[in-house]
Amino acid sequence: MSELMSDREIDRSKMHVGSEVAIQIANMNKWYGSFHVLRDINLTVHEGERIVIAGPSGSGKSTLIRCINRLEEHQSGDIVVDGIELTNDLKNIDKIRSEVGMCFQHFNLFPHLTILENCTLAPIWVRKTPKKEAEEIAMHFLEKVKIPEQADKYPGQLSGGQQQRVAIARSLCMKPRIMLFDEPTSALDPEMIKEVLDTMIELAEEGMTMLCVTHEMGFARQVANRVIFMDQGQIVEQNEPEEFFNNPKSERTQLFLSQILGH
Amino acid sequence: MADQDNNSIAFVATEVIPESPPPARETGVVKWLRENLFSSVTNTILTVLALALIYLVLKSTMPWILNGLWTTSSLAECREILDGTTGACFSVLTERWNQLIYGFKYPVEEYWRPNLAFLLMLVAIAPVLFFDLPRKLLIVTALFPFVAFWLIWGGTILAPLIALIGFIVAGAFFQKFGRNNFALGFFGAIVIALAIWSIGGSMIPEGASENALLPAVPSRDLGGFMLNMMLGLTCVSLSVPLGIALALGRQSNMPLIKGICVVFIEFVRGVPLITLLFVASVMLSYFFPPDATVDLFLRVVIMITLFSAAYIAEVVRGGLAALPKGQYEAADSLGLDYPQAMRLIILPQALKISIPGIVNVAVGLFKDTTLVSVISMFDLVGMIRGPILASTEWNGVYWELFGFAAALFFVVCYGISQYSQWLERKLHKGH
Secondary structure, three states, X not given: OHHHOOOOOOOOOOXXXXXXXXXXXXXXXXXXXXXXXXXXXXXXXXXXXXXXXXXXXXXXXXXXXXXXXXXXXXXEEEEEEOOEEOOOOHHHHHHHHHHEEEEOOOOOOOOOOOHHHHHHHHHHHOOOOOHHHHHHHHHHHHHHOOOHHHOOOOHHHOOHHHHHHHHXXXXXXXXXXXXXXXXXXXXXXXXXXXXXXHHHHHHHHOOOEEEEEOOOHHHHHHHOOEEEEEEOOEEEEEEOHHHHHHOOOOHHHHHHHHHHHOO | OHHHHOOOOOOOOOOOOOOOOOOOOOOOHHHHHHHHOOOOHHHHHHHHHHHHHHHHHHHHHHHHHHOOEOOOOOHHHHHHHHOOOOOOEOHHHHHOHHHHHHOOOOOHHHOHHHHHHHHHHHXXXXXXXXXXXXXXXXXXXXXXXXXXXXXXXXXXXXXXXHHHHHHHHHHHHHHHHOOOOHHHHHHHXXXXXXXXXXXXXXXXXXXXXXXXOEOOOOHHHOOHHHHHHHHHXXXXXXXXXXXXXXXXXXXXXXXXXHHHHHHHHHHHHOOOXXXXXXXXXXXXXXXXXXXXXXXXXXXXXXXHHHHHHHHHHHHHHHHHHHOOHHHHHHHHHOOOOHHHHHHHHHHHHHHHHHHHHHHHHHHHHHHHHHHHHHHOOOEHHHHHHHHHOOOOOOOOOOHHHHHHHHHHHHHHHHHHHHHHHHHHHHHOOOO
């Protein structure tokens, strides 16, 4: 998988980890009914960190990042995002959601709106940006993900890779401080994975705080400053990518890595 | 070819095969006939049978229609002129035209008022049906209910004016406070509107309607197809928003709201419309204070609206359920609040899916307005069954009258269904 990335030199000049805490998760637990899906999660994410969360399916990695913007509710423990604690207070939730961008496995673009409208909707209605300004911002980010010429089309007319890049642009239009990626390349054909990963790398190069659930280990190796391995709802191991891949400590990590890198 | 002779599997295309036109075949009518009507023996037999059936139907109806009389003044005269030959007595339609359209009590010199209201209706619904029209026309739409009320019922202009003012003030209140606090804005607006209406209503002087610009016409004098149109339009335009609200309420996380909506929908769906209409005409007055006179038209509108709203709610619920969960999540993750997510993301898509179902309910509702004839309101069917067929001149003219009623309803309902198909095509966004 790493050969996908090899043609690109990564500019690390702006990629540095700040001292400010972006996300603080303490003793967090979550159950689906009686199923204990997240077990005693403790995680501190600093400004500018690029974290890849890996693990077998059903290990709770998607659920974890979905808890960060309250798409899933946690039952115990604390989550503090950007200084705001996640509680049942709808105002806080909306505030956090407008600061945290999210990209989904299935893109979830709004099919009844054009690409441009998809990108301007939230800035206009949530940030109360004037329409003209919102459109300028949207075009700026569409250029950044290299599809400004598709602005007037509908999502259904675009390829999967293009849709995912639009989804990234749509999140960026809200000028988020943190980006969450929930398996952004899992629903894509191999030749489209690269264009989406390139977009994500560019984002990392600009110093965005990112949490990515992904199976792209090449991306993890090159971009991440920390890799987290989860299994059975638990954080099993976390380390710098070099150490994580070359010298995994836990048995479960070793097994997982041998399965996904072994062929 | 040489490669293949050698049994080799290696193959490289050496040139791009140029585009060529499809094989020439006979085109036009002959091809269409052969492909669609006479493609096989069974198909040919069915075609011949169908043609024979059409011929038989036309053979027996055409003389009746073509031979029809349009100018006689009674059935007896009509039969005398026909003298035993086949022929329709369409003269009942021409002679009783006004009764069929306006009912038998609406003052003849005031017919221009419903006519004008009808024309205004066309202008008012145009921007709702066709999004390409200038949005400014929506002002006409917003004012239309009040103007139409004043035109059709007449009387003092103060009544519709106060109603309008109530809506405007409530709307302004909601605009100001609803953005920050939806519940405060919503319920505050309702309270303010009710206050304005009750205070304003008590300020209308006694007998204000007596020398009004437009003479007052009481509800019981309305009738004919006009009554069907009024009931149909009012009930459809009220029950669609109510149905959407019920569907959203049924999905709500709040148990009380959800419970109320579920009980309401299930109750109303389990009761025949005709019993609701009887309740409206007879029993509802038991629940009001003895001196309160709630207009029969209003009572019927309430009942039909509640009835069709329950059905529309279920149709919309189907549309909401058909949307992928990701749409809700994407709207949430962008920070849209509930009203915004519903209005901008969820409902536009859910309603698009629901169009065929909503139109189905609307067409059914429009036809069901003829049921008011059983609670002695003289709509089109009520006029035919009552005053016209009971008159000495036209006793016994069934086919012409009911055929006319069927034709009128067919034109409107077919129009609605064609519009909905056009709308579905227009909203299709290639996904």
